[in-house]
Amino acid sequence: MGRGDLTDAEWERLWPFLPVSNGRCGRWRDHRQVIDGILHRVRTGVQWRNLPERFGPWKTVYERHRMWSADGTWTRLLQLVQAAADAAAEVDWDISVDSTVVRAHQHVAGARRTAAGVRAKGGRSSRTSGRNAVAKSARPPGGGGAGGEGLGRSRGGFTSKLHLSADGRCRPLSLVVTPGQRADCTQLQTVLAKIRVPRIGPGRPRTKPDSIAADKGYSNGPCREYLRRRGIQHSIPEKADSQAARLRKGSRGGRPPGFDEERYKKRNTVERAINRLKQSRAVATRYDKRGYVFLGTTTAAALVIWLRT
Template sequence: MGRGDLTDAEWERLRPFLPVSNGRCGRWRDHRQVINGILHSVRTGVQWRDLPERFGLWKTVYERHRLWSGDGTWERLLQQVQAAADAEDEIDWDISVDSAIVRAHQHAAGARRSAAGTGFKGGRGGGTPGRDTVAEPRRPPGGGGAGGEGLGRSRGGFTTKLHLSADGRCRPLSLIVTPVQRADCTQFITVLEKIRVPRRGPGRPRVKPDSLSADKAYSNGPVREYLRRQGIRHTIPEKSDSQVARMRKGSRGGRPPGFDEDRYKKRNTVERAINRLKQSRAIATRYDKRGYVFLGTATAASVVIWLRT
């Protein structure tokens, strides 16, 4: 077993939830070998063609990662390991929300599009030079497809923004990918509504945290109104301009929002979750051309964090 490969215990936790057939090529085999190859690429950032031979054909590893990123398999695996932790009461539901900026490598640019701008050359291909173009799987929400594959322009060039929520033990609960210019507050509701931890047994999945903390980027009326409507206790500092405008109105400005300094100190958990994710070089720097594949890469790294924490 190589460094970073799944241990026997980790494999047994994932094995029951893996698909057994893709509907075209019969029964899948060697899931463990392929997953180890995917995790090796995520951890090291190595190009798919340069994967060590012990993982099998590089194209098999890449295509399965691409397919699982598109059909939601990685997201379901993340939910199942979260469900196992929730069944043991190991999730701290005092969550935090933030975003991380990820510099995109030049290889992440240039996903091929058709002349009409709606499809992709050769059907709906993976857009990876030197790889066969195959039918594209359904993309899950949050892949950044409409926003130029989740790529935006910043002073440093092509950049991606990864929005996420994390529990009180620094583990990602939900993730979405957008271009860098998307404001954090515009993605807040989407990030929260992607939290979905199934129950082991009867009952609806858990979707609502006990409390939430976020920085000033999320301090606006729609965010606070949504949290009040959902009955979620929250700690978000008030922006200075909002405070000045409220005080200018006098009694008509209303009361200042509540703020718990001790609770706000726990917001660093989401920063530490981001640091854990960026220990994987394929997340610290984005190499994936397609937004939904990069989201699958981040989700696969999150699965490992949950398995090993």
């Protein structure tokens, strides 16, 4: 076993949830060897072609990761591991929400568009090959920006933004990738909608946290109204300009929003979860052209965090 590979205990937790067949060509190649290769790339950021030979053909490792990113297998594995932890009462449902900017490598630009079959502005057209048709048909829509791949332009170049929620033990619950200039408050509903922890046995998946802590980036009317409508307690500080506008109106400005300072102190859990995610170099810097593949990369990194805590 190499450094960073799955231990026997981690493998025992993961293998019952793995798909047995790829649906087209019979059984998969050894899952453990391929997953270790994927996690090696996620951890080190090495180019796929430069994967060590002990992981097998690099093309097999890459195609497995690309397909599992497209059909949602990484997301399902993360949810099933979360479900096992929730059944053992190991999930702290006082969650926190935040985002982090990820610098995109210069080679990320130029991904072909899925629908039109052409590159982003200035590129050449290309037909979709039959080998990739299955994965591309299951591919989730892009996040906007350059080519719809969750890329945004800034003075520093291409950037993406990773929005996430984390439980009270610094483990990611849900992940969303958008262009780097996208405001945090616009993605709160999307991030919370992606929290879906299945039950072990009968019952609907759990989607509602006990409480939420977030910074001033989420302090606006639509976010607070959404949380009140769902009956979710929240600790979000009021912006200075919003407070001043409310005070100017006097009694017509209404009461100040509720704010629990002690609960807000736990918001650092999402910052620590981001720090854990960015220990993986393929998350700290985006090397994936496709937005759905980068989301799969971050989900695989989150899965490792759950397996190892």
